[in-house]
Amino acid sequence: MSDRVVPPAARRRRRPTKQGVVLSEELIVETAMRLLGEHGAEALSVRRLGRALGADPSALYRYFRDTDELLLAIADELIGRTLRTWRPSGDWRADLRDLGLRMHAGALAQPQAAVLSSYRVTGRAYEIQAVETALGVLRGAGFPDAEAVRIYHAFVDQALAFGALDSANTALPKAAREAEAAVWRATYARLPADTHPHIHATARHLVVDMRHSSYPTALDLFLSAAAARLAQLTAVGDAHPV
Amino acid sequence: MSDRVVPPAARRRRRPTKQGVVLSEELIVETAMRLLGEHGAEALSVRRLGRALGADPSALYRYFRDTDELLLAIADELIGRTLRTWRPSGDWRADLRDLGLRMHAGALAQPQAAVLSSYRVTGRAYEIQAVETALGVLRGAGFPDAEAVRIYHAFVDQALAFGALDSANTALPKAAREAEAAVWRATYARLPADTHPHIHATARHLVVDMRHSSYPTALDLFLSAAAARLAQLTAVGDAHPV
DNA sequence: CACCTTATGACAACACCGTTGACCTGTTAA
DNA sequence: TTAACAGGTCAACGGTGTTGTCATAAGGTG
Incomplete structure (x- = not known):
């Protein structure tokens, strides 16, 4: 089914979902970004997004050909927000x-x-x-x-x-991020001068700078x-x- | 099940799979890299890797806690190869x-x-x-x-x-990559001079350079x-x- | 050699995923 | 008033990572 998506300009019938939500490209992108912000990258799936919107997952395919197209829409919104105040x-x-x-x-x-x-x-x-x-x-x-x-x-x-x-x-998950910070203090900052002269000499700067x-x-x-x-x-x- | 993975040093029983393959961390990483090289990113799944190895997918979990750990092992091997010839x-x-x-x-x-x-x-x-x-x-x-x-x-x-x-x-999947290349030719290269003077003036260079x-x-x-x-x-x- | 332990592979199941074809129904234009 | 159809829903397909359980061969021990 390749003609599932109707160009935004031609949309006229705004039929609400069973749960009473009126879908739109904007609402979907907004909700997707909210999901990303709240629950991380792995929280963004067609099914979850559908649930968050109060619509059947397959309804999204009336607005975006596939997940990739949705992703591009998110990317563009991000660019727009950045540019808007420049x-x-x-x-x-x-x-x-x-x-x-x-x-x-x-x-x-x-x-x-x-x-x-x-x-x-x-x-x-x-x-x-x-x-x-x-x-x-x-x-x-x-x-x-x-x-x-x-x-x-x-x-x-x-x-x-x-x-x-x-x-x-x-x-990164908090634990992993803290583990990485610790590596600079615990591993790099303690390397001896005879085997790692350059790291040893600059360890002080490395710990500060790499943060x-x-x-x-x-x-x-x-x-x-x-x-x-x-x-x-x-x-x-x-x-x-x- | 968190103690599924036995540290490499402690491995002693090398029991072959049904198809006669003797698994090892090295063989798995090697096979994964071959798979990636031959069939692209989407070819790397636990199930496919198992099939390529001649083993049940779940057998891999005796060697790596999850797919992320497998990927880090691949990455580490990659760093080694990069540095080795410099x-x-x-x-x-x-x-x-x-x-x-x-x-x-x-x-x-x-x-x-x-x-x-x-x-x-x-x-x-x-x-x-x-x-x-x-x-x-x-x-x-x-x-x-x-x-x-x-x-x-x-x-x-x-x-x-x-x-x-x-x-x-x-x-990127092949289709998506081709779509992006097409965007520069079909979208950017055709913007009129009056609305987008800078893109219009440099379109020729953009199409070549952005590739x-x-x-x-x-x-x-x-x-x-x-x-x-x-x-x-x-x-x-x-x-x-x- | 036989026995026992247990590492390790196999199997089946679970809960997800993206996607699509068929169906149904409310909205809208005529 | 009504007919068309956009757009929401449903069910299904074939994939995914992961895990609980079981079977068995390898390897140490006597």
Whole structure:
């Protein structure tokens, strides 16, 4: 059955479920995100979602072709929330920095959804808007098209990848997370100087540093390198004007 | 039943299965990796693995507490393989570049194991060895301890994060992956100039660039920035010698 | 050699999962 | 007023991870 899903625009009959709930794409996505936030990634199944909504699980297939399409809708909503409050200042470096930090924070706000969706291309409205915006910042800064795309790609993947990595860690069961923190104190900090000189010498820093996300550091290094590259390109451009 | 798994050292009775196979932790991990390599991510289930081994699925629970523990065993083997062939040249930048690319390639070689293990700290032998090695490269290059740790953290997280991101994409069902490729051609490449000027102007580059991993770009930017930072630190160090 | 213990494999069952074809019914447009 | 049909429901299929129970061959002991 491939024509089960009716495009949102064409929906007109809002028939309530047995339990009196009127379904909609928005309500389903909202409920899914609530489930994720409350009970973790494994709580998101078609059946559970149906139960949470007060509808038969199969009713969801009138709104999403399959679970993957639902996941993409969740991802896009996440992007939308991140983008909604962002305002460009005109300084490309500050703008990208702000955007990156917002994406990262947005991922951490919904770790389970971020883990499941960070590596997907949705092709949906918010995502398109985000691409357009970020590309605009880079082209406005003076990056030539090919370079703007390269830098954009690395920038957005870096934000998504770190967001997912840190989200996955956040979403870990409490016991596992504490066990990992203990490893740095109990294992690494106690390695002797003769077998592990470098770890031994820096143990103090490792214990402190490894607790936090390294994304801010990675982001700043990224922006520095991008700025250097822009300066280089501009210099060449000036030497050989079109 | 929590004491189902007998520690490998205590195993003595090697009773063959009905089909004449003698099980072992190594054989199971090997077979799992072969299965993954041959038939993709979705081919790895306890039942399939049992079938491939010529044993009842439940027999695997004598060797691994659950599928997660099996996956960590696979991941550990993966780390070992990645590190085993790496040799430092003495040029810190080339060495880090090589290490990063190897980690990334290693992740892509076993995508689903990478996805599930990238955000974990194991504290096991291979991991410790990797930390010691990478820290040694950075300190050898002249980074002061605190800075070496900062850079190390960002470097390793970046490699892991991109490895996981690209792995997750690789591990996608074929249909979903093709759908994503199509989104760039069918959706993004066709946006009109008046509503989405930046995407429209760079569509040609986007279609080509978004197909590949952006890790090499991100890695090179990272190394450039780190080199610049080192030069800066060294200059300060020379100006104010201890 | 025979006996006993027990590690380990096999079996069957459980509770889930995503998905779909067939059916039924309330909403809506004509 | 009514007929069409969108959309909710039901039941089923074939998969999944996991576990309680049982059978038996391996290996130590005498």
